[in-house]
Amino acid sequence: MQLTILHVSQPVDGGVARVVTDLVRGQRAAGLRVLVACPSGGRLAPAAAAAGAELLEWEARRSPGPSVAAETARLRRLVRQAAPDLVHLHSSKAGLAGRLAVRGRLPTVFQPHAWSFAAATGALATAGVRWEQYATRWSSAVLCVSEQERADGEAAGIAADYTVVPNGVDLRHYAPAERRAARLSLGLDLSEPLAVCVGRLCRQKGQDLLLAAWPTVLRRVPTARLALVGGGPDQAALQDRVRTLPEPYRVRLTGDVPDPRPWLAAADLVVLPSRWEGMALAPLEAMAMARPVLLSDVPGAREQLPLADREFALVPVEDPAALAAALAGALADPMDCARRGTAARQWVTERHDIRGVVDRVAELYQKSTSEGQSTPRVPARI
Incomplete structure (x- = not known):
């Protein structure tokens, strides 16, 4: 039946x-x-x-x-x-x-x-x-x-x-992709450290906290760039917030996109400073594409991270200073990001198919x- x-x-x-x-x-x-x-x-x-x-x-x-x-x-x-x-x-x-x-x-x-x-x-x-x-x-x-x-x-x-x-996640759909090709397709510099946040632009996902942390990140990693990928009710407010940042603020709001995979492939690090979650899907998709993540310590975050990442890939909820320190530290070492991304793909393959x-x-x-x-x-x- x-x-x-x-x-x-x-x-x-x-x-x-x-x-x-x-x-x-x-x-x-x-x-x-x-x-x-x-x-x-x-x-x-x-x-x-x-x-x-x-x-x-x-x-x-x-x-x-x-x-x-x-x-x-x-x-x-x-x-x-x-x-x-x-x-x-x-x-x-x-x-x-x-x-x-x-x-x-x-x-x-x-x-x-x-x-x-x-x-x-x-x-x-x-x-x-x-x-x-x-x-x-x-x-x-x-x-x-x-x-x-x-x-x-x-x-x-x-x-x-x-x-x-x-x-x-669908491991065939979210498969590792070449960073250089993704950046060329998006018109991005090939060498600049790139942090990407994929998520609905709303209070839950914490993009406002990310923007509060970003000037501190730039003082430590002046060539870094940030992309906020997604649309949502806070899009206009976040765009206004970007304009108040000291120049060069090096932040791009993409708006809603049909497929976030090119942005995940282009990233050195994927960041999601949520205020609450059950278990966010975007970090799993990023790790499936062999990209490391930085998350706020909300429900589900610790459980979805590789064991080796749990000490430094989690930050307290609503703590822009801690977020800035962790984000700058990761973007300052792209080689370590690549190594962590490879391990993340293996972790997701074994546990989140x-x-x-x-x-x-x-x-x-x-x-x-x-x-x-x-x-x-x-x-x-x-």
């Missing part, structure tokens, strides 16, 4: 969209019927369709608000029409509307892709925790992408059936569907 899986996702760009697309591709290859409900616009819908998914248009805003009731009702209708065997909810907004819509009537896997309360403070953070404590009753399983993400959920009192499956992720998610689906429909397992906490 062919299993039917319904993935529900909002957001429709960035790492979450790539995770969903990779799962669709692997699940279709395994003979499953796969549907994706998501908003129109963004990259997820066309990418998922190209990977073999049937698309269901589900209009939903990225943030919670008054629109949640209507979004939940629309999703409930889509679930009834699709009649899936299992629903896989991606990120906090889909997790909110999806669990309200399904309410445990079907096996439901919730994948936070970083807990919603990690992005909030005060009353909003408290409300986020209490919602997750309550809504876990409607999850057959909670799929975390790092042990730290799972531990943070447990510490917040979210009593769930947890499974940890670290993120993976997307084919292994697809297999482990399939095992989770089998467990969830064989145990039948989800039922409340914990008392109400409201």
Whole structure:
């Protein structure tokens, strides 16, 4: 019997969209019927369709608000029409509307892709925790992408059936590429040290912290360059911030690009100073292309790094001074960056192949569907 899986996702760009697309591709290859409900616009819908998914248009805003009731009702209708065997909810907004819509009537896997309360403070953070404590009753399983993400959920009192499956990458798609050719294609100098940050331009990814650190980096490595690759809500503000830097600031904002691989190939170092994550995908993609990374010590970061890199490839969260020191030190030694990049490719090959992720998610689906429909397992906490 062919299993039917319904993935529900909002957001429709960035790492979450790539995770969903990779799962669709692997699940279709395994003979499953796969549907994706998501908003129109963004990259997820066309990418998922190209990977073999049937698309269901589900209009939903990225943030919670008054629109949640209507979004939940629309999703409930889509679930009834699709009649899936299992629903896989991606990120906090889909997790909110999806669990309200399904309410445990079907096996439901919730994948936070970083807990919603990690992005909030005060009353909003408290409300986020209490919602997750309550809504876990409607999850057959909670799929975390790092042990730290799972531990943070447990510490917040979210009593769930947890499974940890670290993120993976398509090692054939993200393969090592020649740096010289990539730089020529992008019009970059062949010899200048280059740091690249790939990610949605938003507070979560911390590009503002990178710009705060950059003048200090230039004082130590005057020929260094920085590229911020991606688009997002903070693009205009970051561009204004660049203009306030002392010249020559040597920073380039590329805007949204269809394929970040040329920029990853051109880099000496890939940096991502996030404020929160579950396990960011961009560093894995960079390491798969044999590029070393520098990360803030958020959930998932330590676990995805080669053991030898964990002492000097992690910096404290929201610490521009530490970020500047680590970034300048790496860019001052391109040969060491190349050596670390080779080791990073081997590490990702052994531990983060997307084919292994697809297999482990399939095992989770089998467990969830064989145990039948989800039922409340914990008392109400409201």
